[in-house]
Amino acid sequence: MGWQAMADMKIEHEEGPSGGRYFVRKDGHEAEMTYSKAGDGIIIIDHTGVPTALGGQGIGQMLVQRGVEDARAAGKKIVPLCPYAKAQIEKHPEWQDVLR
Incomplete structure (x- = not known):
């Protein structure tokens, strides 16, 4: 996928008192990453x-x-229990400052 197509994708965010999620809707499908606080x-x-x-x-x-x-x-730290998120953070040293 080209950068322009990726730039056109809108990442939405929903948050509640105990957690939330980031998600993308495209072509009738939804991808998401959920988290707890x-x-x-x-x-x-x-x-x-x-x-x-x-x-x-x-x-x-x-x-x-x-x-x-x-x-x-927001000055917060991340604990990546999700294996995919953990692998992505391990692949990107520039993201590791937020690891707890």
Whole structure:
């Protein structure tokens, strides 16, 4: 997928008192990354799911990156329990400052 197509994808964010999710809707499908809050300063990424129809487009990575950027901006730390999110953060040393 070209950068322009990725730039056109809107990552949405919903948050409640105990957690939230980042998600992308495209072509009638939805990819998401969910998290729980542990106290004021810790976000636990517990699930990343990308349907087969949206696979191979870098959407999962975009969701993790957005979570990392938002955590950094808010001064929070991430515990990546989701194996996918953990692997993505391990592949990107520039994201590891937010690891708890």
